[in-house]
Amino acid sequence: MATTRKPGPSRGGPPKSGGPRTSRPGAPKKRKDAGGRADKPKMSRAQHERARPNPNRPLREDLVLQACLEAYGGVRREGRLSDRALEFVLRRKTLLYSTERRAVAERVYALLRRQRTVDFLLDRAHRKFDALDATRQDVMRLAASRILHGEDPTYVARSSGLTGLDVSVLDRLPDAAAELDALPEAKRFPIAASMPDFLADRFRAVFGKDAARAAEAMNERAPLIVRANTLKGDRAQLQERLAAEDVESTKPTALSPFGLVMETRLNLFSLQDFKDGGFEIQDEGSQLLGMLVDAPPTRVVDACAGAGGKTLQLAAQMKNRGDLHALDVDEGRMEDLRKRARRAGVHNVRTQLIPHEGPDADAALTPLKGLADRVLVDAPCSGTGTFRRKPDARYRLNPEDLEMHVGRQKALLARFATLVKPGGRLIYGTCSVLREENEDVVEDFLSKHPDFSVRPVAEVLGAELGAKLGKGPFLRLAPHTHGTDGFFGAVLVKAK
Numbered sequence: 001m002a003t004t005r006k007p008g009p010s011r012g013g014p015p016k017s018g019g020p021r022t023s024r025p026g027a028p029k030k031r032k033d034a035g036g037r038a039d040k041p042k043m044s045r046a047q048h049e050r051a052r053p054n055p056n057r058p059l060r061e062d063l064v065l066q067a068c069l070e071a072y073g074g075v076r077r078e079g080r081l082s083d084r085a086l087e088f089v090l091r092r093k094t095l096l097y098s099t100e101r102r103a104v105a106e107r108v109y110a111l112l113r114r115q116r117t118v119d120f121l122l123d124r125a126h127r128k129f130d131a132l133d134a135t136r137q138d139v140m141r142l143a144a145s146r147i148l149h150g151e152d153p154t155y156v157a158r159s160s161g162l163t164g165l166d167v168s169v170l171d172r173l174p175d176a177a178a179e180l181d182a183l184p185e186a187k188r189f190p191i192a193a194s195m196p197d198f199l200a201d202r203f204r205a206v207f208g209k210d211a212a213r214a215a216e217a218m219n220e221r222a223p224l225i226v227r228a229n230t231l232k233g234d235r236a237q238l239q240e241r242l243a244a245e246d247v248e249s250t251k252p253t254a255l256s257p258f259g260l261v262m263e264t265r266l267n268l269f270s271l272q273d274f275k276d277g278g279f280e281i282q283d284e285g286s287q288l289l290g291m292l293v294d295a296p297p298t299r300v301v302d303a304c305a306g307a308g309g310k311t312l313q314l315a316a317q318m319k320n321r322g323d324l325h326a327l328d329v330d331e332g333r334m335e336d337l338r339k340r341a342r343r344a345g346v347h348n349v350r351t352q353l354i355p356h357e358g359p360d361a362d363a364a365l366t367p368l369k370g371l372a373d374r375v376l377v378d379a380p381c382s383g384t385g386t387f388r389r390k391p392d393a394r395y396r397l398n399p400e401d402l403e404m405h406v407g408r409q410k411a412l413l414a415r416f417a418t419l420v421k422p423g424g425r426l427i428y429g430t431c432s433v434l435r436e437e438n439e440d441v442v443e444d445f446l447s448k449h450p451d452f453s454v455r456p457v458a459e460v461l462g463a464e465l466g467a468k469l470g471k472g473p474f475l476r477l478a479p480h481t482h483g484t485d486g487f488f489g490a491v492l493v494k495a496k
């Protein structure tokens with residue numbers, strides 16, 4: 001059975017102050033005493049406790065369970081996205097301490113990652129599981145998931161509000177796990193990997209004998225990674241600034257020269273350095289895909305810019321010079337991009353909302369035709385590389401969606417290729433690990449565009465980093481091979 005970190009004592013909540021802080025505009029002025037000290041505003045007991053998390057305080061299991069049930073129910077029965085469901089529930093649970101909030105998030109995510117496995121085990125361990133009402137089933141699921149993730153079964157049984165339920169079911173979980181192990185591999189794998197059958201088949205096709213390891217790593221909790229905004233200083237300087245805000249436990253990422261792993265979970269958005277644009281939260285795989293663009297300070301197009309994760313990285317590569325065109329069809333995301341760009345001190349970017357498809361979409365691109373040195377197509381995809389962060393996404397995906405993604409990826413790559421100038425580069429990327437959305441899309445494109453050819457990633461990123469990334473002309477990342485989210489990247493050069 002796989003284990004993830006147990007919910008429990010860990011640092012959290014607002015960071016202790018240390019670095020310079022600006023007061024919120026519009027905040028009431030604090031009264032000062034004769035010695036110039038500001039009066040502390042009065043806090044309720046709960047606010048006070050939340051501001052100073054006490055990692056040794058036992059969790060109030062009844063409150064945690066209730067919040068878990070509401071959030072999990074929101075995902076499983078109301079079809080909410082996991083992060084939204086958690087946010088929705090936790091926003092209302094103002095009495096929960098930060099350690100309890102974290103336990104809720106960890107337990108719900110952990111169950112979503114292992115949902116299919118947990119359902120199988122409970123079905124085998126409890127003959128009448130299906131006859132239980134939805135709440136009781138979910139209580140059982142949460143308890144089984146916690147045991148599966150290494151928590152002490154006695155404590156879990158005691159703390160799970162299982163009154164009136166047959167707790168001996170939990171004792172039968174190891175036997176149910178043995179039944180799972182005894183299944184023929186083709187049946188066992190999708191259940192153990194907790195994936196729909198069609199996705200499990202595709203994982204096996206991509207990863208072969210490593211499929212189980214690949215799926216297992218996808219079911220681990222993702223690390224929290226930030227990218228230093230080099231417009232404000234390099235990674236070492238970021239580390240120093242964070243240390244000045246009392247965030248000491250950070251370590252450089254192994255592959256990206258711009259990344260830091262945050263070794264404790266904390267609310268990064270409340271740090272002054274975040275507000276000053278010193279860093280962005282961005283997975284290391286996403287940073288490596290951004291590095292593939294290698295954007296010169298001339299004319300660059302980020303064709304599917306979204307909320308600008310990579311746009312900001314490209315602006316930093318361009319040292320805030322030249323013209324960076326950020327395009328997307330989603331105004332909400334473009335607005336987020338503009339806000340983030342302001343915070344990051346980026347001023348070489350222009351955003352452009354474009355139509356989805358059809359003659360209007362082509363017309364919107366006419367002024368950029370054949371003029372860009374680099375065009376990044378960070379295409380919408382199945383997101384199979386980011387299951388660590390969006391554990392519920394796998395259950396929403398079906399073969400028809402996948403087909404739709406592939407069709408759109410091919411169309412977008414062909415459309416945005418027209419913006420590349422002779423000698424320029426088209427960079428295609430996804431956060432999918434599936435061949436259909438990656439190599440197959442590139443092959444299809446090359447068969448129809450003989451004026452483009454592949455440039456191996458090691459030639460762009462340098463031999464040393466290239467060697468760490470692995471063989472082959474493309475960027476192919478996955479949690480079990482590189483510790484990053486799953487990403488694909490290809491660099492296609494247009495003939496001069």
Ligand SMILES: C[S@@+](CC[C@H](N)C(=O)[O-])C[C@H]1O[C@@H](n2cnc3c(N)ncnc32)[C@H](O)[C@@H]1O
Nearest residue numbers: 304305306308309310328329330356378379380
């Ligand atoms: C994978 S996301 C981009 C993520 C972004 N590059 C980042 O690093 O944060 C794909 C984006 O493609 C956009 N998109 C979908 N269809 C599009 C189209 N026809 N033209 C341009 N963008 C499109 C979506 O709105 C979404 O923001």
